[in-house]
Amino acid sequence: MSEASQSYNEGKGSFSNYTYSYIKGKMLTQMSRNNQHQDKHVLPEKEFWEWIEDQGSSPFLEKETILTYCEGLTEKEAKWIMASFIEQLTNMEIAERENVSISAVKQWKSGALSKLRKLKEKTAKYN
Template sequence: MDEFETLKEQFDPMIRSIMKKLNIYQNKHEFYQTGLIALWEAYQNFDPKKGQFATFAYSYIRGRMLRDMDRQIRNEERNVHPKEEFWEMIQDDDADPLLQANEFLLSLCRDSHLTRQQQKWVEYTCIHMLTVREIAEIEGVSVSAVKRWRSEAKQKLKGTLLAIKD
């Protein structure tokens, strides 16, 4: 049996205990896998000079599960998943309202004279529903750069929308 298998058996009760303390009752298998991945990463990053492994592993696993719970909650808040009956009731009046909304958004970006980076922020945020951090990772820039794109884009879009309103 290799080292990690032994570690997995040893820390399995800890992972399950953390899940119980965090009241994880949905997607248990997924969170258990998250716990195993966190255990592996803790094993890789552990520095024996800084304390005991069990304490380090506990905080590492718990932190990873909390982060994943937070990410899952944000995703659920952003995305609505209606039941099947809802889709049966919808009539197809327009060819594709989402496509029309995206076209309107992109035309608004052009009318507002947004830079390419500002347009990327609008597309990533409004169409792909990504966070500032996720956009920064994709574009290979800092989070503050994406925040600057956002701020400037919002100002320009606000000016264009106010002009349209008048």
């Protein structure tokens, strides 16, 4: 209302008529903006989201895929890979579960990552 009173000109009619037109114009402008926003940002139908959820791979397949990368790693390095990537455990949680020090888990991690980097570099040379 204060915006309308600031731009009101007494010579052009009554304040109530001016305020009505001013507010109506603001509302129409906002409705137009909302419609434009909705046109630009269309959300997919419910069926789309259900289809996306169905497309997720099973944990078994993820585990099988990750295990293929563990070939050539020690048992402990593979254990770190699986616990980190499949179970989403931190180094501290792995150390507690395996009853070893965090330092030992970090060594497993370092060894695994080093071997995987070498494998990646070797594969990149052949591609």
